[in-house]
Every structure is written in C-alpha cells, then in structure tokens.
Amino acid sequence: MKKQLKLIFLCTCLLFLSIGAFSYLRWQGNQEMAMNHREAENKWKTFNKVSNKEIKSYPTTEKERKDFKLDEDDHSHDSHESKKRSVASQKTTPEKDPNLRPWKGIGARPLSSEIDNEYNPEWKEELGKNLLRFLRPKTLSVIKRENSALIKHKGKYLMVEHVAIKLQSPEGQHYGYNAYVDSASGKIIRTWNRTIHEKFSRSALRLSPSRN
Amino acid sequence: MRTDSKLKLNWEKAYLLGLILPLLTSCLPSQSGQSKKSSGGSVSNATYTVNPNYGRYFFDNPIIxxxxxxLSxxxxxxxxLDSDQKFxxxxxxxxxxxxFGSQQISKCFEVKEDESSGYLSATENRWAFNPSTQTEEFLQVQTFGxxxxxxxRFHNSLEWSYDISQGYGYNSAIPYELTLSDDxxxxxxxxxxxxYADCDAENNAYYDPSSKSVCLGSITAISTALYMATDPTITYHELGHAYTHININMRHRAHEMDIDVDSSLGQVFYDEAGSIGEGLSDFYSFYMTERTHxxxxGLGRYIGQSRPMTEDDSLHAPGINLGSSGRLSYPEFVNYDPNEPNVPYEDVHxxxxIASHFLHAFYTxxxxxxxxxSDYGVYYADKDEDGTNEAYSYADSLYHCGMTKENAKNMTMHLVFETLAELGDQTATGFGDLSNDPNDYKVNLDPENALEWINLVKPINYRSFFQTFSKYFLQTLGNNAFGMCNGLAYDRDEYELLLDRYGLLLFRTYNQDGNNMNSGHSGTHTSVTNTNRVNTVLIDKNMLKLDERADSASAFVIDGQADILSAIExxxxxxxxxxxxxxxxxxxxYNNGNAQISPGEVVGIALNLYNNSNSPMGGIQVLANDWDHFKDKKPCNNLGDNFPLDSEGAANLSSDEGVQGGCDYVTRYNGKDSFNEPDEELAPVCFVEYSxxxxxxxxxxxLYRQEMGLSANKCLGGSDSLNDCLVxxxxxxxxxxxxxxxPKSTWTETLKNTTTGTPTFTTSNVIFMEINPSIPPGxxxxxxxxxxxTNCDDCYHDEDNAQDDYLDYExxxxxxxxxxNFQFTVID
Known part of the structure; x- marks a missing residue:
C-alpha cells in the first residue's frame, strides 16, 4: 500500500513537472518567435517588382547588400530605444502594445484607447507593395525597421514603424530616405532625410504638357 | 704602436662619413605635416617613404x-601629390x-571604399599608397585625411561661435546646451x-542623411576614370551638406526633443532652400582651401562644370565684376551657368x-x-564709361573690418551657424533660451507645425536666410558695444549696401522680435535704411498673376500617361x-493625354504665371496645401480675390471681427487645436460648382459628394478624408x-526652354492632383x-505694423x- 501511494505520488509529481516544463518551453518558444519576428523586421528585406503583377519579397541577399551598398555596421538610427534590452518576462511587444512605443508627438501621450489603428504583422509586405505599386519592373527596394513609434497625424494617433528605405531604379540609380509607415496599412505617412545628389550631368526629368 | 696609421685611418673614415651622412639624412622623410606642393619629380608614396601612422593625400586638387x-x-x-607626409x-x-569642448567622440567618422566593404588596414602601420597602383587604398586615405x-576645422569654428554666443550676451540661436545635451x-x-571613397556612383557624389554618409563617385566615361575623392574641394562640398544638416537641427537636438524627423534644407528638385544649401557647400570649399573656385x-577638367565664388574669376562672363553694379545679383543670375552663360538653366547649383559669392564678399x-x-589685387572695370577698362584696387573700394583671415572665416561661419540654427528650429523658440512655453515660440509657428512651416508654408528662401543672417550681423558685428571691427562696429550702411549689391536687401526690418502671435510686433525690429536699397527691387504681390494675354494658356496640363508615369516614379x-x-x-x-482633366487621371498642373512688373521676380512659390479659406464649410470671399459672390455660396461674414469661425479670423494653430479653436479647420484648395x-x-x-450620392469609401482618401474626396x-x-x-514675362519665356513651341517642366514646377474616377464629366x-x-514686398511686410514681418500664424x-484661382471642368 505504501509502495502504491509512493508510486502515485511520484507519478503525480512527474506529471505536474511535465506540464510545467511543457508550458515553460511553449512560452519561451513564443517569446523566441516574437523576438525572431522582431529581429527579422529589424533586418533588411528586399522587395523586387518582378513584373507588373508580381512582387517578390525575401531577406536581402549578400549580393543585394553589396549592390545596394548597405553598410554592414549600419547604426544610422539615432534613437536609443532599439538598443534598450527588452524586459525578459514581458508578455507583449512594442508592436502589439502601443504603451511600449515611444511617443513622438507634442503634448501628452495619448491613451491606448485613443489609438486609431492596430498593429498588422504584415505591414512590411504591405509597404513593399505600396512602394512598388507605380514603379517599373526591375525596381528593387530594401526596407529595414529602425524602431516603432506613436505619432499624431492629421488629428489621429497612430502606431507607426520608423524605417529606412533604399530604392534602386532599373537604371541602377540609388535613392534613400527615412519614413514613418502606418503599422496597420503599410502606407508611408511621411519621409525625411532624402539623399542630396549632385548629379553632374543635366539629366533632370522633363515633362511635356499635352497638346490640345 | 701604430698610431700614425690609426689616426690616418680614422681621418679617412671621418672624411667618408662627412661625405655620406648628409646624403643619407636628405633621404629621411620630413615630418612637417604641412601641405606642400611637390616641387617637380614624383612622390612615390611608397610605404618606406613615411613614418608609422603617416601617409600622403591631397589637401587641394591635383590641378592646383x-x-x-x-591635367589628364x-x-x-x-x-x-603633396610631398610632405601627414599624420x-x-x-x-x-x-x-x-x-568639442570637453566632449570627445571616439568614433566620430570613418572611411571605407564603399558601403559594403570592410575596413582598410595600414601596411606596416603606414598609410602610404600609390594613387595609380593602389588606387582604392589611396582614395580611402585621401578621403579620410x-x-x-x-x-x-568645423568643430573649431563651432567652438569659436559658441564662445561668441555665450560671451557677448545677445539673443543667440546657438544653444547654451550645445555642449551639455545627451543628443x-x-x-x-x-x-x-x-x-565612402569610391562608391560606384557614376557622374555623381552625394550626401545621404538617412545613413549619415558621404558618397564619392567617379566619372567613368573617360579612359582612365576620374575619382571624385581625388578632388578635395568636392569632398569639402559634400561634407558641407553634412555640417549644414547638423547645424539646422542643432537647437531641437540641444533641447533633447524626442523626434525622429530632421529639418533639412531643400524639399523639391529646385527650390531656394536647396540653392542656399549648394551655395553654402561651395563656400565650405573656400573655407578649407581659401580659394574662390x-x-x-573633379568637375571642371572633363565636364566643364566647375564653379567660381567671386566675380573676378576668369570663368565669369563679361560684365560680371567686383564693381558695385557687376555683382552676381539676385534674382538676375539665378539661372546663370558661368560655363554656358547664354543658356539659362534652372538648377540649385x-x-x-549668389549665396557663395555674397558670403565670400562679406568675408572679404x-x-x-x-x-x-595682397590676395585680391586689382580688378578691371570701365567706371568712367570711356570704353576702356582701368585697374582699380579692390581693397580701396571695400569696407574693411580689420580681422585676420581666420577670424573673418570664423565670423562668417558664425553668422551662418546662427542663421541655420534659428531657421531649422523645431522647438519654435528660434533664439534665446530653449523652452516649451508658447510665449517663446518666435519662429516656425510652434513645435507641432514647425516642420510644415520649414518644408512648405514658410520655407527658407533668399529673403529669410539673409534677413536672419543680417539680424545676427546687427547683434554682433553691427553692435557698437562689442567693437568687433578694430574697436568699432561694422558700419551698418556699408553692410546694407554690400547686401544690396547682391540684390539681397529683401527685407524692410531686421525682425529681432520674431513672429510670435502675441509678441511678434511688440519688440525691436530695426528698419533698413531705404536709400541703401538701390539694386534690390521689392515688388507688389499683385504684379504676379496668371497669363491673361490673348492666345495664352492660364496653365499647362500634363496628363500623358508616359509623362505621369515618369513623374510619379x-x-x-x-x-x-x-x-x-x-x-x-x-x-x-485613365491618363489620356488630351490636355484636359478627366476622371481617374493623375494630372500635373503648371500654372502659367506672368510677371506684370518692370523688374524680375525671383523664387516664385505656388502652394496647394490645405489652408484657412473656408468657414463653416463655405468659402470666404474677403481674402482679396472677391470670390465667390455671396449669392454663389460664400461664407456669411456677419460674425464679429476677429472672432473664431469668421472669415476675418486666421487660425493661430494651423487648424490643429480643436480645444482652443473648436471652430477652426483648414480646407483643401479645390471646391466644386454645384447647381x-x-x-x-x-x-x-x-457636400457635392453627398448630393451626387457617392459613398464615402469611394473618396480618394477613403472615408477618413471627405473634403478632398473628388480632387x-x-x-x-x-x-x-x-x-x-x-519683367512682363512668363517662366517659359524667361528660361526660353522651348524649341518646339511647347515648354517643358521639371517636377518642381508642377502641382500634382488625383482626379476621382467617379466624378461626373462636366x-x-x-x-x-x-x-x-522672394522679392515680394507685401508677401512679408505688414504695412499695418511698421513693415514688420507678418506673424507666423498669418x-x-x-x-x-x-x-x-485655377478653374477647370472635368471632361471625359
């Protein structure tokens, strides 16, 4: 009898331990997935307009890094938020919780209930599509997130992604700028830090009015 | 003991050593570290010719x-190559x-071949590389040097400037927190x-603020490529853009404003902010080399695009000289390329x-x-109009403040630093203490709207830049109490006359009191002496209008599919x-190229503006952003255009004067403060005729959308943007x-840019609009x-307030x- 009780007790302990271990591993896996997702979003991603109907997206290749002249040690983002160590046990991430996003507006930080959009994990894909929509095939763009933020735009409080965008025209001309992207729709809200080209040849685009 | 022979041997040895030693020491590299031109014969620049940690590079370009x-x-x-080795x-x-001050940045700048390359290492701790056989290595050392x-030098000047701003006790834009801020x-x-010393940019060099990098490309069309990095004046020019970027963001960085979006100089392909930026960068080249070309x-030898910075440069066209009426003046010379003076071309460079020439003249x-x-000698002009040019001493005809070259350069840069720090300020305080108090907002309206003011509504142009530059001139050099010119103040009349020679006396007061809605007219705003305005012409804004001449179009419509595709791309x-x-x-x-505006199109509109005055107009800007011209959802008709009539739906003007919601009230917060101004909002430029x-x-x-029964989600901006639903x-x-x-001309007549009878435009000449596919034709x-x-009188000066500048909110x-007013009917 005693032996049986001991056996039952042992099995029960083992069962609880297994459940605990399984739960912990699953939680950790989710954390890692979230972290990997976040790390992936913080790396360069290429959007290649293969044709008018097709845009391919994938992590930027080594060759493309060279072609786009992406600095291996690019720490161009000035904010320190991305360098802060995240809380080990946090249950959510800045993507999903606007309270964790730095407020980049003037005046008091809005309440979560006042935020007008929601985080879309596919925002980068939407951005790539929006960016290349009117551009010719063989236009390449690479996008990297620098940070997430909260801003006020046209009277609305929005979650946005602060990104670096580089583009290469089919002729090989390079462009770059920083942008705020709507975290829900992937649409660019504003741009800044656009490249200043010297362009030693008189090659400005000329537009001709239509004749009637 | 064989002393005689030993002595003899020693003397022989000494004699030989005496011969050999001087020869050996002459082979040792000197360590002056100063730039010194090669005095004939090549410098091999091999590793063994320099000391550890040393190398060689050009301080100025190889032609010089x-x-x-x-030179080929x-x-x-x-x-x-400069023969002396340099650390x-x-x-x-x-x-x-x-x-900077007591602060050090250990990793302040770096150089690589390009963005994806690794770092170059020294060879045996030495940085000497042959420009021909070790080109990539040499270019990197060159750029680094x-x-x-x-x-x-930039930081030395900035420290000098900081000391002036803190030591002399005037309202400076250089923030006290410059050395203290964590940002x-x-x-x-x-x-x-x-x-990036060789970044594969063809016929190009650029500054990329998003990655904080300078990229030096090359001209590859010639048989042996010309690398931009081998012309230091180009490197200095590009670095000038970088320093300008730092300068224009200085105040809000010092205030540690948690913002990501930087201020910048220039928004579109051609604008005056960009022009001033290019002129400043050219001047930065002079700042380093003390040469006025x-x-x-890099640009002159093979593509004929080098640029002078003074009127007595041999590249200039005849008629341009250092005389009082021969200067490169605004706006006369905005389209002048000295390499091709008979072909006007619209380009920021x-x-x-005009900016670089004035800055050099001011420095002088x-x-x-x-x-x-000693440096400028004489110039030749026909002052007595006898048909013969005589020699005149440049020095005799100029004002002289009496500074050394170093102080003159630092003082010129000091005024530039002050100007950009104020005009780019997103704290909106502009000068004096940094604060969050709305009573201290003296420039760029307020922090929430500062970027919109800088980029669009009140961008930096020749007037604002040189007015602000002049204000700080007045507060320093022009201040009797400071005695910066050999114990005296720089004579203000002399300064205004100099500015006027360049057509830049574009302001009526120095506007020291700023543009705050409450205090912008109540402080000091020293008036310019009107008799000093001889070359500069200020023109009434009503002289600008659409071309109403017979057989003239009021606007050009760009709606061809190919043009629009190229433009939007x-x-x-x-x-x-x-x-x-x-x-x-x-x-x-939907773009059908029929020169009409049709549903579903994206169109470009180039207004055919006409200058009805007898003087040239410069820096014409057309704004099509939302603005305060509607009240209670109806268009005001008391704004100067008398449109529309009361019977055509104009807003009711019967409200009290100066009260919110009335047509004679202008929003103080750009329509964004629903708490303080619940009745104020901005309206899009386009409205609709409804019968x-x-x-x-x-x-x-x-309202029109509702009448036509179009659902909100069919609006161009979706259901969130109904006021610009259709256009x-x-x-x-x-x-x-x-x-x-x-004078009496349009832009196309001014630039003569049509060989076929049809003008062509760049994207910066055009307003772009979307036309909803659901609009009924007609x-x-x-x-x-x-x-x-820019040289408009009543665009800036308020005659109701002693010609002080309009306040920002206005x-x-x-x-x-x-x-x-541009009217059009949508045609199918």
Missing amino acids: NSGNYN TSESLSLH ITNNQFLIGSCN NMRDMTE IPFWYKSGLLKG FAEW YSGQ SLLAKNLVD SLILSGQITSISEQIDDSFA DADATKWVNQN RVIKGGDQAYFSKLN TTFNCRMRARF FSGAKPFKLI
Whole structure:
C-alpha cells in the first residue's frame, strides 16, 4: 500500500513537472518567435517588382547588400530605444502594445484607447507593395525597421514603424530616405532625410504638357 | 704602436662619413605635416617613404598642385601629390575621433571604399599608397585625411561661435546646451559620419542623411576614370551638406526633443532652400582651401562644370565684376551657368552661386585692408564709361573690418551657424533660451507645425536666410558695444549696401522680435535704411498673376500617361511623395493625354504665371496645401480675390471681427487645436460648382459628394478624408517653384526652354492632383492656390505694423499671398 501511494505520488509529481516544463518551453518558444519576428523586421528585406503583377519579397541577399551598398555596421538610427534590452518576462511587444512605443508627438501621450489603428504583422509586405505599386519592373527596394513609434497625424494617433528605405531604379540609380509607415496599412505617412545628389550631368526629368 | 696609421685611418673614415651622412639624412622623410606642393619629380608614396601612422593625400586638387589646367587622368597623380607626409591615424582602421569642448567622440567618422566593404588596414602601420597602383587604398586615405582636417576645422569654428554666443550676451540661436545635451547637437546623435571613397556612383557624389554618409563617385566615361575623392574641394562640398544638416537641427537636438524627423534644407528638385544649401557647400570649399573656385579637377577638367565664388574669376562672363553694379545679383543670375552663360538653366547649383559669392564678399569685407591688397589685387572695370577698362584696387573700394583671415572665416561661419540654427528650429523658440512655453515660440509657428512651416508654408528662401543672417550681423558685428571691427562696429550702411549689391536687401526690418502671435510686433525690429536699397527691387504681390494675354494658356496640363508615369516614379523614388489613392489605376490607364482633366487621371498642373512688373521676380512659390479659406464649410470671399459672390455660396461674414469661425479670423494653430479653436479647420484648395434648382453655388467637395450620392469609401482618401474626396492634391506634390520671371514675362519665356513651341517642366514646377474616377464629366472645380515670390514686398511686410514681418500664424491664411484661382471642368 505504501509502495502504491509512493508510486502515485511520484507519478503525480512527474506529471505536474511535465506540464510545467511543457508550458515553460511553449512560452519561451513564443517569446523566441516574437523576438525572431522582431529581429527579422529589424533586418533588411528586399522587395523586387518582378513584373507588373508580381512582387517578390525575401531577406536581402549578400549580393543585394553589396549592390545596394548597405553598410554592414549600419547604426544610422539615432534613437536609443532599439538598443534598450527588452524586459525578459514581458508578455507583449512594442508592436502589439502601443504603451511600449515611444511617443513622438507634442503634448501628452495619448491613451491606448485613443489609438486609431492596430498593429498588422504584415505591414512590411504591405509597404513593399505600396512602394512598388507605380514603379517599373526591375525596381528593387530594401526596407529595414529602425524602431516603432506613436505619432499624431492629421488629428489621429497612430502606431507607426520608423524605417529606412533604399530604392534602386532599373537604371541602377540609388535613392534613400527615412519614413514613418502606418503599422496597420503599410502606407508611408511621411519621409525625411532624402539623399542630396549632385548629379553632374543635366539629366533632370522633363515633362511635356499635352497638346490640345 | 701604430698610431700614425690609426689616426690616418680614422681621418679617412671621418672624411667618408662627412661625405655620406648628409646624403643619407636628405633621404629621411620630413615630418612637417604641412601641405606642400611637390616641387617637380614624383612622390612615390611608397610605404618606406613615411613614418608609422603617416601617409600622403591631397589637401587641394591635383590641378592646383600641378598648375596644369589640362591635367589628364592618364597621368600619375603621384607626380603632383603633396610631398610632405601627414599624420593619418594610429588606429588600426580609418576611424577618427573628434572633440568639442570637453566632449570627445571616439568614433566620430570613418572611411571605407564603399558601403559594403570592410575596413582598410595600414601596411606596416603606414598609410602610404600609390594613387595609380593602389588606387582604392589611396582614395580611402585621401578621403579620410580631408574628412579629418575639415571636421576638426568645423568643430573649431563651432567652438569659436559658441564662445561668441555665450560671451557677448545677445539673443543667440546657438544653444547654451550645445555642449551639455545627451543628443550631441554638435554632431550626429549616433556619433558616426561615414565617408565612402569610391562608391560606384557614376557622374555623381552625394550626401545621404538617412545613413549619415558621404558618397564619392567617379566619372567613368573617360579612359582612365576620374575619382571624385581625388578632388578635395568636392569632398569639402559634400561634407558641407553634412555640417549644414547638423547645424539646422542643432537647437531641437540641444533641447533633447524626442523626434525622429530632421529639418533639412531643400524639399523639391529646385527650390531656394536647396540653392542656399549648394551655395553654402561651395563656400565650405573656400573655407578649407581659401580659394574662390570649386572643383577645377573633379568637375571642371572633363565636364566643364566647375564653379567660381567671386566675380573676378576668369570663368565669369563679361560684365560680371567686383564693381558695385557687376555683382552676381539676385534674382538676375539665378539661372546663370558661368560655363554656358547664354543658356539659362534652372538648377540649385547655379542659383546657389549668389549665396557663395555674397558670403565670400562679406568675408572679404571683414579682412584687414592689407590682407585684401595682397590676395585680391586689382580688378578691371570701365567706371568712367570711356570704353576702356582701368585697374582699380579692390581693397580701396571695400569696407574693411580689420580681422585676420581666420577670424573673418570664423565670423562668417558664425553668422551662418546662427542663421541655420534659428531657421531649422523645431522647438519654435528660434533664439534665446530653449523652452516649451508658447510665449517663446518666435519662429516656425510652434513645435507641432514647425516642420510644415520649414518644408512648405514658410520655407527658407533668399529673403529669410539673409534677413536672419543680417539680424545676427546687427547683434554682433553691427553692435557698437562689442567693437568687433578694430574697436568699432561694422558700419551698418556699408553692410546694407554690400547686401544690396547682391540684390539681397529683401527685407524692410531686421525682425529681432520674431513672429510670435502675441509678441511678434511688440519688440525691436530695426528698419533698413531705404536709400541703401538701390539694386534690390521689392515688388507688389499683385504684379504676379496668371497669363491673361490673348492666345495664352492660364496653365499647362500634363496628363500623358508616359509623362505621369515618369513623374510619379521620380517622386516616389526620391521620397518626395508617399502614396497615391487606391482609386487610381496602377498604370494610370485613365491618363489620356488630351490636355484636359478627366476622371481617374493623375494630372500635373503648371500654372502659367506672368510677371506684370518692370523688374524680375525671383523664387516664385505656388502652394496647394490645405489652408484657412473656408468657414463653416463655405468659402470666404474677403481674402482679396472677391470670390465667390455671396449669392454663389460664400461664407456669411456677419460674425464679429476677429472672432473664431469668421472669415476675418486666421487660425493661430494651423487648424490643429480643436480645444482652443473648436471652430477652426483648414480646407483643401479645390471646391466644386454645384447647381441646384435655385442657383449655382460653390461648395466643398463633401457636400457635392453627398448630393451626387457617392459613398464615402469611394473618396480618394477613403472615408477618413471627405473634403478632398473628388480632387485631391498629392501630398509632396503640393508646391511648385519657379526660379525667376523676367519683367512682363512668363517662366517659359524667361528660361526660353522651348524649341518646339511647347515648354517643358521639371517636377518642381508642377502641382500634382488625383482626379476621382467617379466624378461626373462636366463638373467644374475651382482650386484656390496661394502664390508668393522672394522679392515680394507685401508677401512679408505688414504695412499695418511698421513693415514688420507678418506673424507666423498669418501664413495659414491669405494675407501673405497672392491668390490664384485655377478653374477647370472635368471632361471625359
């Protein structure tokens, strides 16, 4: 009898331990997935307009890094938020919780209930599509997130992604700028830090009015 | 003991040593570290010819070093390299540090071949590489040397400037917190400026603020490529853009404003802010070399695009000289290319020459007379109009403040630093203490709207830059109490006359009291002496209008599919526009090129503006952004254009004067403060003609949408944007610039840019609009845009307040602008 009780007790302990271990591993896996997702979003991603109907997206290749002249040690983002160590046990991430996003507006930080959009994990894909929509095939763009933020735009409080965008025209001309992207729709809200080209040849685009 | 023979042997040895030693020591490299031109014969620049941590690079370009203006790229640059070795770095890689005050940034700048390369290492701790056989290595050392020299000088000047601003007790824009702020306002917050010595940019060099890097390309069309990095004046020019970027963001960085979006100088392909930026960068080249010509080697030798910075340069066209009426003046010379003077061309680099020439002239006026005598000699002019040019001493005809060259350069840069720090300030305080108090907002309206003011509503132009420059001149050099000119103040009349020679006396007061809504007229605003305004002409804004002559178009419509595809692509690639409505077809299939505005199109509108005055107009800007011209959803008709009539749906004016919600009230917060101004909002420029059973009225687009039964989600901006549901100006394509309008002329007549009878435009001359596919053909729109120009009198000066500048909030309204109503009917 005693032996049986001991056996039952042992099995029960083992069962609880297994459940605990399984739960912990699953939680950790989710954390890692979230972290990997976040790390992936913080790396360069290429959007290649293969044709008018097709845009391919994938992590930027080594060759493309060279072609786009992406600095291996690019720490161009000035904010320190991305360098802060995240809380080990946090249950959510800045993507999903606007309270964790730095407020980049003037005046008091809005309440979560006042935020007008929601985080879309596919925002980068939407951005790539929006960016290349009117551009010719063989236009390449690479996008990297620098940070997430909260801003006020046209009277609305929005979650946005602060990104670096580089583009290469089919002729090989390079462009770059920083942008705020709507975290829900992937649409660019504003741009800044656009490249200043010297362009030693008189090659400005000329537009001709239509004749009637 | 064989002393005789020993002695004899010793003497022989001594004799030989006496012969050999001097020869050996002459082979040892000198360590002067000073730039010194090669005195004939090549410098091998091999490793063994330098000390550890040393190398060689050009301080100035090879044409200057060689004296050969026909220098060829096939010739070895070793022949002309500075012979003295220079200290490069004792780091393992080309990474440099910088100091400002007591602060040091250990990783301040670095150089690589390009963005994806690794770091170059020294060879045996030495940085000497042959320019011909070790080109990539040499270019990197070259670029590093120039970056190090210039960054050090920039910080020295900035420290000098800081000491002036803190020591003399005037309202400076240079913030006290410059050395204290954690955001490193005297450099980049991230700490690192990158130089790429051979970045594969063809016929190009550029500054990329998003990655904080300078990229030096090459001209590859010639048999031996010409690398931009071998012309230090080009490196200095590009670094000038970087320092300008730091300068214009200085105040809000010092205030540690948690913002990501930087201020910048220039928004579209051509504008005056960009022009001033280019002129400043050219002047930065002079700042380093003390030579008044830029890029003889990199741009001049093979593509004929080098640029002078003084009127007595031999490249200039006849008639341009250092006399009082021969200067490169505004706006006369905004389209002048000295390499091709008979072909006007609209480009920021050409119009920037006015800024560089003035800055050099101003610098010269700061010098002691003997310095001007020795460096500038004489100029030739026909002052007595006898048909013969005589020699005149430059020094005799100039004002002399009496400074050394170093002080004159620092003082000139000090005024530039002050000017950019104020005009780019997103704290909106502008000068004096940094604060969050609305009573201290003296520039750029307020922090929430500062960027919109800087980029669009009140951008930096020749007037604002030189007015602000002049204000700080008045507070320092022009201040009797400071005695900066040999114990005296710089004579204000002399300064105004100098500015006027360049057509830059564009302001009526120095506006020391700023533009705050409450205090902008109650402080000091010293008046300019009107009799000093001889060359500068201020023109009434009503002289600007649409071309109403017979057989003239009021506007040009660009609606060809190919043109629009190219334009939109260019604007998206450069980041100038951010999005197009989902109602618009991806391939612009509705664009039919019929010179009409049709449903579903994206169109470009180039207004055919006409200068009805007898003097040239410069810096014409057309704004098509939302502004304060509607009240209670109805268009006001008391804004100067008398449109529309009361019977055509105009807003009721019966409210009390100066009260919110009335047509004579202008929003103080750009329509964004619903708490303080619940009745104020901005309206899009375009509204619609609507006919009901009773009358024809002009209504806002949302009302028309409702009448036509169009659902909100079919609006161009979706259901969130109903007031521009049908015709929407594309954000980023909402301003147009024209560099100059000659008297009694349009822009196309001024630039003569048509060989076929049809003018051509760049994207910066055009307003871009989306036209909703659901608009019924026959619908008529009126787009009430605002226009102004730089040498406009009543665009800036308030005659009701002693010609002081308009207050910032007034730029949300009509007063500082000429209203241009552009009407069109949508045709299928």
